[in-house]
Amino acid sequence: MDQTRAEPSIYQPDREVGIVGYGSYVPRYRLPASEVARIWKGGSGGTPIQEKSVAGLDEDVITMAIEAARNALQRAQIDPSVIRAVWVGSESHPYAVKPTSTVVAEAIGATPHTLAADWEFACKAATEALQASIGLIGSGMADYTLAIGMDTAQGRPGDALEYTAAAGGAAYVIGPAEESLAVFEGSYSYATDTPDFFRRAYEKYPEHGERFTGEPAYFKHISSAARTLMDALGTTAEDYQHAVFHQPNAKFPQKAARGLGFKPEQIQAGLLSPKIGNPYAGSALIGLTAVLDVAQPGDHILLVSYGSGAGSDAFSLRVSEALTARRERAVSTQQYLERRTEIDYATYARLRGKLILK
């Protein structure tokens, strides 16, 4: 029995680290949840979101990661060749063996002096890359990294996840605080062995433990991570102008926020799931891009991801003066949301390769 488990302590590097640039990407296609209900539920029953984003025929995690990375670089205004790590978190990497990150690094001009790696931890694969970036830069080993969360998430046809499993994500250039649009005040990670959702090797779609994915999985990890971080920083919900929680549907992040004492207006800017669904590893991170699009210098932002299996990464950010001018240099997340082509289930089935032709 472990009687001497360490007291939780948060991550705070010696050298302050922040977000130097950020960028999002959402493919243009939207599948209304009512379409999934029409095909699989006879049009009856509630839907967890309004509609979800769907990648086009010529899009995958690599192409979308490059789009988001280019937007992030627009805002960062740095030479891509000095980026010492290109990290892509996803659960829909196009290859089982062969990195996504090398293709992305090559495309944006970050090769060859860089640590390219793919990350995997269900929906929090990319916030881990963020956490590691803080370490790499905070220790002085590197000045810049690129952390990307991007997914073309899989949902079994007819499964509850098909309503929400979406495509999209965000990229972050992480660097020294003095060049940042927002500075990390502290971060924390919380993990347990909780098998609420998984996809085994060679399987096309994930399996999930129904309501087990709620209380003992999502809510426990999100709130434990958030509370530990806020307690250590001495902050409460009132200290934050914005909060972003992982968004598997519309309801969960709102309930988690309420439980932690946040008011609806504090999560409004970053709550994108009703409009785009759950782009898994991209979910919390694209929510943060929408917040950065509207936040004011001095604002405090709480970001908490959740990955099944299970764990949460929590970050407390303070917005810098530089944000206001630099965010205009790239397309906003709101503009991506407005670029919208509605499709029906048949088109969705074609775009997502649901029809087996041979």
Place this chain on the structure above:
Amino acid sequence: MIKSNPDDILIAGLGITPVGEHWDKQLRTLALEAISAARQDAGELVPEAIYVANSLAPVLSSQTQLGALVADFAGLRGVEAYTIQAAEASGGAAVRQAYLALQSGRIDVALVVGVEKISERPSAEVEDALVMSGDADYEAIHGVTTAAQAALLMQRYMYEFDLSQDAFAGFCVNAHANGANNPMAMFQRAIDENKYAKAPMLCSPVNMFDAAPIADGAAALVLTRAELFPETPSHPRVRIAASSQATSTIALHDRQDLLTFNAAIDATNKAYALAGVQAKDVQVFELHDRFSIFAALSLEACGFAQRGEGWKLAKDGSIRPDGSIPICTFGGSKARGDSCGATGVYQIAELCLQLQGRAGKNQVPDVQTGMAQCLGGTGATAATHILQRIDGS
């Protein structure tokens, strides 16, 4: 006046855990919670035998030999212990086995614990496990689930007696109203007939409110003979005035009359004869409302309504706590939640609380005699108990 007899089997203590999705609890920890509460309620008595009521652990928890498991974990290592399995009637069956052992004089203090751990597995596996209480070779193999069997009965009932679905609304409204006052209930929110009418269909004509939720739970009772019970108990003494059990055909297609729960009739008539009471003497009836049609058929089988008229007792409010035959006074399976093999123990514990005046907001005034009946499968097994409060205690 009901006087005590040294041979009376008394309920010395009871313990109940909330019914729900206990993600962080194992079968053994749920059992321990109920046992600890029951033993605390029972005072100094030390159980000599444990009867574990359970139906699904071999399938859902890959665990047999619950007797040894529970005895060990509950700090009663060494006592004799068994699993009693009679599908969803396991709880009543276990109480009966404890009752018989105490009557034999070979056991002085018996512990009954009903426990079920459902949330371990996804719902499709739970559905597979539940259907095992039907006839595997002739029913389950054709995909006739538990809800489908109830639907066949309900459809036939509505056809024969020319009723529409709303005839059953009263059962759900009563159960949820009572559950709203039970802190151990899975659903503690009242519903109205309108909500019942709008409920999504589960297996036509059984809608979501016609079917009880299946969830984790444990309930325990400490039983002993009156001669061994303390002189000054903290609560009024409650005796088991009758204990009986009967079976009927396991498969629906073997029944002469689909709308008669023969096992319930036989077990109840035996119990009435043993206790020397009639239906009119029963002031509270904890019946097994796994489906609302079960409630209607149980009321008819036990002599509270004529064939085809059980639904009227729900419609006119007779089944409410202030009615002539209150049922499901803690929410029943519908609102308290149904923990399969544990349900019979929950029912008897709840009935005991009614007799002792410990039923809180749903207390039925001055209950002297009450009955509890649980059903295994679609009425293939019925275990019936009549409880009485002993006066002058």
